[in-house]
Amino acid sequence: MTTWNKRTKAVHAGTRRSQYNEVSEAIFLTQGFVYDTAEDAQARFVKAGPDEFIYARYGNPTTAMFEDRIAAIEGAEDAFATASGMAAVSGALMAVLKAGDHVVSARALFGSCLYVLEEVLTRYGVEVTFVDGTDLDQWRAALRPDTKVAFFESISNPALEVADIAGIAALAHAQGALVMVDNVFATPVYSRAFELGADVVIYSATKHIDGQGRALAGVILGSKAFIRGTVEPYMKHTGGSMSPFTAWMLVKGLEHMDLRVRAQAASALHIASALEGHPKLTRVIYPGLPSHPQHDLCVAQMGVGGTVLAIDTGSQEASFRMLNALGIFLISNNLGDAKSIATPPASTTHQRLPADQKAHLGITPGLIRLSVGLEDADDLLADLKQALDQA
């Protein structure tokens, strides 16, 4: 299996067959497992062997299939499946940090990630320094010998800033810090995060991994020692584990993730290129366009610009008029879905931020994040253009 390419791993890696030798992966909707004897129960609680399970919060055969499959695709030694992307982000951080530790984080983060770093960790005595994630000098200045974790989104939500994974990893490792990358926008299809120096990679599997808007889910990937020695004890006792039903949906979702994401990224490039310079827009932000400030870095890291772009209509009034005129794009707040979704971050996902912070992060009142789905790219473009006429 180690010689297989990602697409083959996405279809076959991690498969566990029951005694019936089913083709499609089975769903083990069970919270518990029966022991033949009291001695077996005792032995399993002391040390569970491979494919020996105790309780679904600790592990489950279907969840293990998902963990093994996504780890194989990402090139990680191991993975822990979580109940949501935020359970993965908060779990990975809480599992390693203690009072007195220092964290350096990019400031441009998804609203809930920012809440965890700014409000939750600091409440438990963790010091957090925020930097401009695209500026290596700021990382260099902020990282210290007592820095435990460097945290950032490889492409930030929603302003699509691209972080230099290798550059940040070199600086963080020089100070002995762990590099944690929230890699949602890069997707496992285009990710080279471990190769570039990340120690821990996190996904909201609610996005491209499910890809059909059905499941809330997440995953933490890293070395076997980190996942089983640090993450698993924290997650299995605090309760953020994934349900087996969700894991089954994701196992099936992974089979066609590569096809979906490549089609979505191609459509996103088509739309971004066509909208750039549109008279009703003040900005088109897409890392796949040469006009993006980190275009070269993005191409070097991922090869493409991803499935999400952002446009700026200049004002909240114009953005609302446009949103209300859309016929195919849905006004919602997920991304990576087969259905195209338009999100106004300033009034939804990042609403909580004070005006000056929004301005600092480029979250202007007229900004609309566009997650490009699997519809026909020309239909999507026509929808956006007719809605812009009404903005």
Ligand SMILES: Cc1ncc(COP(=O)(O)O)c(C=O)c1O
């Ligand atoms: C970059 C990023 N990280 C984490 C999350 C949280 O994921 P979830 O909604 O699955 O908890 C999101 C959700 O939008 C996200 O965009």
